[in-house]
Amino acid sequence: xxxxxxxxxxxxxxxxxxxxxxxxxxxxxxxxxxxxxxxxxxxxxxxxxxxxxxxxxxxxxxxxxxxxxxxxxxxxxxxxxxxxxxxxxxxxxxxxxxxxxxxxxxxxxxxxxxxxxxxxxxxxxxxxxxxxxxxxxxxxxxxxxxxxxxxxxxxxxxxxxxxxxxxxxxxxxxxxxxxxxxxxxxxxxxxxxxxxxxxxxxxxxxxxxxxxxxxxxxxxxxxxxxxxxxxxxxxxxxxxxxxxxxxxxxxxxxxxxxxxxxxxxxxxxxxxxxxxxxxxxxxxxxxxxxxxxxxxxxxxxxxxxxxxxxxxxxxxxxxxxxxxxxxxxx
Amino acid sequence: xxxxxxxxxxxxxxxxxxxxxxxxxxxxxxxxxxxxxxxxxxxxxxxxxxxxxxxxxxxxxxxxxxxxxxxxxxxxxxxxxxxxxxxxxxxxxxxxxxxxxxxxxxxxxxxxxxxxxxxxxxxxxxxxxxxxxxxxxxxxxxxxxxxxxxxxxxxxxxxxxxxxxxxxxxxxxxxxxxxxxxxxxxxxxxxxxxxxxxxxxxxxxxxxxxxxxxxxxxxxxxxxxxxxxxxxxxxxxxxxxxxxxxxxxxxxxxxxxxxxxxxxxxxxxxxxxxxxxxxxxxxxxxxxxxxxxxxxxxxxxxxxxxxxxxxxxxxxxxxxxxxxxxxxxxxxxxx
Numbered sequence: 001x002x003x004x005x006x007x008x009x010x011x012x013x014x015x016x017x018x019x020x021x022x023x024x025x026x027x028x029x030x031x032x033x034x035x036x037x038x039x040x041x042x043x044x045x046x047x048x049x050x051x052x053x054x055x056x057x058x059x060x061x062x063x064x065x066x067x068x069x070x071x072x073x074x075x076x077x078x079x080x081x082x083x084x085x086x087x088x089x090x091x092x093x094x095x096x097x098x099x100x101x102x103x104x105x106x107x108x109x110x111x112x113x114x115x116x117x118x119x120x121x122x123x124x125x126x127x128x129x130x131x132x133x134x135x136x137x138x139x140x141x142x143x144x145x146x147x148x149x150x151x152x153x154x155x156x157x158x159x160x161x162x163x164x165x166x167x168x169x170x171x172x173x174x175x176x177x178x179x180x181x182x183x184x185x186x187x188x189x190x191x192x193x194x195x196x197x198x199x200x201x202x203x204x205x206x207x208x209x210x211x212x213x214x215x216x217x218x219x220x221x222x223x224x225x226x227x228x229x230x231x232x233x234x235x236x237x238x239x240x241x242x243x244x245x246x247x248x249x250x251x252x253x254x255x256x257x258x259x260x261x262x263x264x265x266x267x268x269x270x271x272x273x274x275x276x277x278x279x280x281x282x283x284x285x286x287x288x289x290x291x292x293x294x295x296x297x298x299x300x301x302x303x304x305x306x307x308x309x310x311x312x313x314x315x316x317x318x319x320x321x322x323x324x325x326x327x328x329x330x
Numbered sequence: 331x332x333x334x335x336x337x338x339x340x341x342x343x344x345x346x347x348x349x350x351x352x353x354x355x356x357x358x359x360x361x362x363x364x365x366x367x368x369x370x371x372x373x374x375x376x377x378x379x380x381x382x383x384x385x386x387x388x389x390x391x392x393x394x395x396x397x398x399x400x401x402x403x404x405x406x407x408x409x410x411x412x413x414x415x416x417x418x419x420x421x422x423x424x425x426x427x428x429x430x431x432x433x434x435x436x437x438x439x440x441x442x443x444x445x446x447x448x449x450x451x452x453x454x455x456x457x458x459x460x461x462x463x464x465x466x467x468x469x470x471x472x473x474x475x476x477x478x479x480x481x482x483x484x485x486x487x488x489x490x491x492x493x494x495x496x497x498x499x500x501x502x503x504x505x506x507x508x509x510x511x512x513x514x515x516x517x518x519x520x521x522x523x524x525x526x527x528x529x530x531x532x533x534x535x536x537x538x539x540x541x542x543x544x545x546x547x548x549x550x551x552x553x554x555x556x557x558x559x560x561x562x563x564x565x566x567x568x569x570x571x572x573x574x575x576x577x578x579x580x581x582x583x584x585x586x587x588x589x590x591x592x593x594x595x596x597x598x599x600x601x602x603x604x605x606x607x608x609x610x611x612x613x614x615x616x617x618x619x620x621x622x623x624x625x626x627x628x629x630x631x632x633x634x635x636x637x638x639x640x641x642x643x644x645x646x647x648x649x650x651x652x653x654x655x656x657x658x659x660x661x662x663x664x665x
Contacts, residue, residue, distance in 0.1 A: 272554050
């Protein structure tokens with residue numbers, strides 16, 4: 001990464017455990033995010049992929065402190081907003097103006113009793129962005145037209161919209177405070193295929209127009225590759241590989257990334273039937289009781305004795321190409 | 331398909347409507363196709379395109395207020411729509427069976443997996459003994475790749491993971507050796523690595539057991555992987571039908587072309603801007619009088635908004651319902 005690019009968000013050793021109740025006095029933890037280390041540069045899109053239960057959504061929410069981290073460090077724009085060692089936990093209200101989120105399920109994330117205008121206006125009111133009423137209405141209208149909705153839609157309720165339109169409302173709500181950084185948590189997976197590309201294009205346009213920075217979370221690696229500059233691959237709470245998106249997809253070095261890529265169905269009958277697929281055995285282990293050492297060793301075809309005991313750390317193996325695997329050291 | 335290949339199932343001009351308080355919803359509006367033995371057909375479409383409703387009417391599971399209001403379904407020469415409920419019950423599970431999208435909601439949580447597998451056998455064969463049924467169930471579980479089947483057979487659905495449950499569903503569907511398997515989005519609820527496992531398993535079993543499959547999905551990648559031919563549905567109608575290679579390398583209908591162009595591909599060189607299909611799917615309560623896709627079509631002509639297009643036969647089983655094909659023909663004649 002070139003030195004002059006500004007780091008907007010930096011995450012160090014971020015950890016998030018959820019306590020779960022079990023019988024007796026023993027307390028168990030879902031180790032949702034084990035140790036996340038990454039930087040997001042201003043104006044870029046960092047994609048996060050992984051299967052369900054790998055902690056990508058938890059990571060996205062912990063980064064903007066919708067979940068309080070268990071330990072670690074989050075630095076936004078040079079200032080620490082969370083540091084477990086120095087006991088820093090900033091008041092998030094001023095940061096909410098800069099960091100926003102778009103949720104996965106648009107119908108569940110919009111209050112059914114509020115009109116679209118009220119939903120978008122609420123964010124404006126909380127941050128006192130438009131003191132006078134006319135400005136506020138104008139701003140809501142402006143936001144609606146920015147996301148491709150009609151201005152008269154402000155008086156309607158969420159149930160009157162289709163899934164794609166609801167997601168546009170969700171995006172308008174996130175944009176209402178003029179944020180710099182948006183976490184897009186599976187923003188298109190609940191939408192129909194023909195609508196998905198409309199929303200992807202809109203997110204790209206908004207980024208160019210407003211210079212936004214995205215953390216784009218999705219399970220569909222083809223979409224993530226399309227929209228992201230860099231991609232991080234997660235497995236069971238750990239980031240296993242991080243690289244430029246083209247590099248990652250054409251030259252993956254971690255065994256899990258390789259299998260993930262070979263499992264993606266290709267819309268091309270000859271190519272998809274001719275290629276060699278790596279089919280993994282078994283399922284993802286439980287994050288309550290994750291395997292020792294490298295968390296992938298139970299399914300990895302190349303696992304050695306060392307993988308069972310020692311957890312690998314993310315290291316740079318090629319320029320800007322990071323991976324966490326013992327096998328690469330040899 | 332070869333001419334002398336016998337047909338397993340033939341659907342002609344099937345119409346299914348839902349009579350709702352708001353009016354009639356034509357969920358399936360006149361679709362026809364046939365499927366031979368040992369063939370895998372994909373049915374692709376967005377939600378609400380009628381792809382599941384069509385499958386439910388074959389197996390007789392259509393729920394109120396849905397009704398078949400026209401057309402015919404012929405399975406090995408027999409008219410399925412004339413079956414009595416008892417005949418249908420014998421037919422279902424025995425000759426045709428189905429796997430559903432969400433394996434958790436389809437397995438009964440209070441019975442063991444083995445119990446549910448054996449039930450399928452005893453219902454269709456009253457002579458079978460308990461021991462035989464159990465042996466068959468274990469054998470079937472091993473076939474779908476569940477290790478330690480002897481022990482697993484006594485477990486409950488919640489003790490299985492998502493991928494394992496879908497395997498158990500497949501075992502249950504295939505245990506009576508049906509001739510046709512209807513798979514309704516069997517991999518949509520699964521992760522990609524598990525999806526790859528299940529697809530691999532279905533391909534293998536299809537070859538071994540010679541079952542025909544109707545594979546319903548919205549994922550074009552999955553279709554390319556497993557199907558021999560494909561029907562693309564839009565708003566209750568088939569818009570294009572072709573062999574899998576023809577559909578992907580030579581799509582003819584604007585909707586099919588649009589779908590293929592709108593999806594990012596992992597194997598593209600440099601990510602280009604996606605070309606979306608503008609607009610939203612039509613409201614089935616008030617369908618347009620012309621082509622259902624007309625309002626969203628880039629190449630929409632005057633006739634498209636007034637008359638439904640007929641199928642143009644493009645040869646080798648490739649058909650497409652679009653007025654553009656007739657425009658070309660007319661142009662050629664005038665030349």
